[in-house]
Amino acid sequence: MAVKEVQSILHPEYIREENDCIKAYGCKRIENASRLVFYSSYENEGTETTTTQAIRESSTRKKQNTRYYAHGIHDYKGKFNPQIVKALLNIFDIQPGQRVLDPFCGSGTSLFEIQLMGGVPYGVDINPMAVFIASTKTSVGNEVEACVNFNIDAFMTSVQDCRVDISGKTERMVYLRSWFREDYLRCLEAIRITAGNEKNESLRKLILLCASNIIREYSEQEPSDLRIRRRKSAYPEESLFHRFSAEFTAIQVKIAKMLEDNVGNVPKATIYNDSVVNIGGYKEYKNYFDFAVTSPPYATALPYIDTQRLSLVWLGLARPSEIIMLESSLIGSRELKRKSVAAELLTDLKTNANKISSASHYICMDLQNKLVPSDGFRKQNVPILLYRYISEMRAMFSSVYTVLKTGAYYCLVVGHNKTTIGGVTTYIDTPTLLCNEAAEQGFVVSEVLPLETYQRYGIHAQNAITNESLIVLQKQE
Ligand SMILES: C[S@@+](CC[C@H](N)C(=O)[O-])C[C@H]1O[C@@H](n2cnc3c(N)ncnc32)[C@H](O)[C@@H]1O
Incomplete structure (x- = not known):
């Protein structure tokens, strides 16, 4: 794939593979080189340039970062x-x-x-869960500043003041009570209700997804099991609120990188x-x-x-x-x-x-x-x-x-x-x-x-x- 990529976007006359690099001669579209995926940099007329992909992935030291x-x-x-x-x-x-x-x-x-x-x-x-995640993922690109500037500490203060009733007899609430300890369910519902006050839809969905992503860790379900089984392992020592704030902050850092890298508005x-x-x-x-x-x-x-x-x-x-x-x-x-x-x-x-x-x-x-x-x-x-x-x-x-x-x-x-x-x-x-x-x-x-x-x-x-x-x-x- 790495060779095919060079052929299709650079239009070289001739390609030669050499150790850990590819030499492409007579490229008619050299201006496309920064788009290459499988290369961290390219050299043209003695100048070495980092590819856009390498810049995107640079937030971690992993060989291949798939979570940028x-x-x-x-x-x-x-x-x-x-x-x-x-x-x-x-x-x-x-x-x-x-x-x-x-x-x-x-x-x-x-x-x-x-x-x-x-x-x-x-x-x-x-x-529907896939659609919820995908629609959030593809909407934050145009809401980067709102996501980055969101004050999670102020949000958590509102969450702590939120009044929650988990006694309802709806199918949803009966089910949730059977899968969550009462204190955790109160925390989750407080996050959900408080998020509901957020007017920016992308941000609201992002908050909900950060909580959804940690939900299994605090449930009666064994978190490491693919299928639903009752929990045998101990609950995390970290409080749910603390874990949620950390999750949100980590995502904010990733989204902030879009601003840093000048990604700009997306379709x-x-x-x-x-x-x-x-x-x-x-x-x-x-x-x-x-x-x-x-x-x-x-x-x-x-x-x-x-x-x-x-x-x-x-x-x-x-x-x-x-x-x-x-x-x-x-x-x-x-x-x-x-x-x-x-x-x-x-x-x-x-x-x-x-x-x-x-x-x-x-x-x-x-x-x-x-x-x-x-x-x-x-x-x-x-x-x-x-x-x-x-x-x-x-x-x-x-x-x-x-x-x-x-x-x-x-x-x-x-x-x-x-x-x-x-x-x-x-x-x-x-x-x-x-x-x-x-x-x-x-x-x-x-x-x-x-x-x-x-x-x-x-x-x-x-x-x-x-x-x-x-x-x-x-x-x-
Ligand atoms: C391998 S996953 C795709 C993962 C995706 N590429 C990603 O990065 O998250 C396959 C997807 O097919 C979806 N799927 C299964 N049957 C489907 C159908 N009849 N119509 C549309 N999607 C379906 C599943 O819900 C699942 O999300």
Whole structure:
């Protein structure tokens, strides 16, 4: 990718790789060199210049800082690597003012990177928590001074004076009482109510997200577990108010760096809380986007909703009784809405009711035929869940195809899967399967590039996908 980047934005006549640098000769667009992602500096006619990316990342000494500026707002499982997004925008030479779509935008990593280069970002995600984070992340860029000048100490004084009633019988309050100690719930509600008085919407959402990001540490849920389990570890010694102020201050420092680096105003982002499968039906977006980039959910994906249900309920984004339905509506979900769904999916698989490509269908059927009674209940569902995943991804390709301009590229960073069924481990080459589906929806598969391994979600290492490919599709000319 590093070489491709140099080729696409510098237009050199000749490139040579040398130890830890690349020598590019006869560059026709040398003025673009500061945009490079994978280089800390470049030298031209004897003058060495630091790249914009190196300046952005300079707030930490980490080898690769993925949390600079607003990227540091709130955790989200399976976050994209911002450097990969920026490199793709460079490689495809996306220009300021062009419209770029992320159809599984999650917490908005790509949307924020698109903004930083002057592109106009559009995002879709079915998870309301993702949309809340992404819309905040992409709005603080135009509210930097308000965020930086916000007086957190004065806010905390108001929080301490706030009168809180946690005795209500609403579904939300009953649920929150079952997951939080009374003193912590009072603190959280005081922050939420006080934040409600803040007129600046970006700032209000930023305050709420700083509290949401620490909510699990102070809940009855085991903070280190991906799934919801009752807490065994001790509560933090630091008070919730102190922890929250520290979280807010740390984000303020990251946002202040945008001011220091003269980022300036950024284009407005448009984000929909919807399924990607529906966007093909948005009439105003037919043949509309210049480029699309995404990291889609994996087959048998992370439980995005379950891991965030305390935040979803506390923020009022979902009712406790809606959580399971929401989880099962995600592409790649392992949840089945009802027991009967498994039987329906099995019939669909056997008859290939969704008309997925014959190669994908063969793999799902093969897994189904390998099942033995000793495979546990989760394993029994793997073939039908894979079938559902591929069917939905196929529908996604059709939808995204409709909204892209002719000739536009669509880049996806996709992981591989493997599963052990009937004692046999089967490697599932998801990128190739997805390419088959995309091709049948009219896309030309331009390239499939293995990406260097990087760990995407630290503490749940046993679930981590360490093997990913970049798929490049093009809407046919
Ligand atoms: C790998 S994550 C994307 C993470 C994102 N790139 C980021 O940096 O935060 C995949 C996302 O797909 C979303 N998703 C799953 N099914 C969806 C659907 N049918 N329509 C839109 N989004 C969906 C999930 O909610 C999740 O946020």
